[in-house]
Amino acid sequence: MAIFSFEAEVTTSIPPAKMFKAFVVDGEKIAAQIFPEAIKSVASEGDGGPGTIKQVHFNEGSPFKFVKEVVDELDKEKLIYGYTVIGGDALMAGVEKISYRFKMEESADGGTICKRSSKFFTSEEGGIGEDEVKAANEGMWQMFCAIFKAFEGHLLANPSS
Secondary structure, three states, X not given: OEEEEEEEEEEEOOOHHHHHHHHHHXXXXXXXXXXXXXXXXXXEEOOOXXXXXXXXXXXXOOOOOEEEEEXXXXXXXXXXXXXEEEEEOOOOOOEEEEEEEEEEEEOOOOOEEEEEEEEEEEOOOOOOOHHHHHHHHHHHHXXXXXXXXXXXXXXXXXXXX
């Protein structure tokens, strides 16, 4: 098994605690409002904290049918969230799992710097190379940024959220 690690960050003018609450704590509810055409349903087993298993089913036209993930870490005070994709068609052949962790920190202007790390765990028999993993990570990063910015837009349009 090989592990490929990546780090990146995205910023917003929304304060960290507010962005974390919307993006993580209320994420499923708000995502359904922002992307009603993309998300068919979300099923959760657990209280939302570590060990919670979530399965998201997407509507036709989405690049994936479903994704299954487990929450690894949730720290509402330190604004840290981590989860691992353990199933679904978001896992390409040769990838056993993908772990994500992000931390939201205050920027100099009072907004948020979201620092995100990802780790792709490849299977020994998968035959997937570094270039394919880098390309997959880049695609996932672009999707993450689009979703993050959609949450930002939602919060700017709905300041009381």
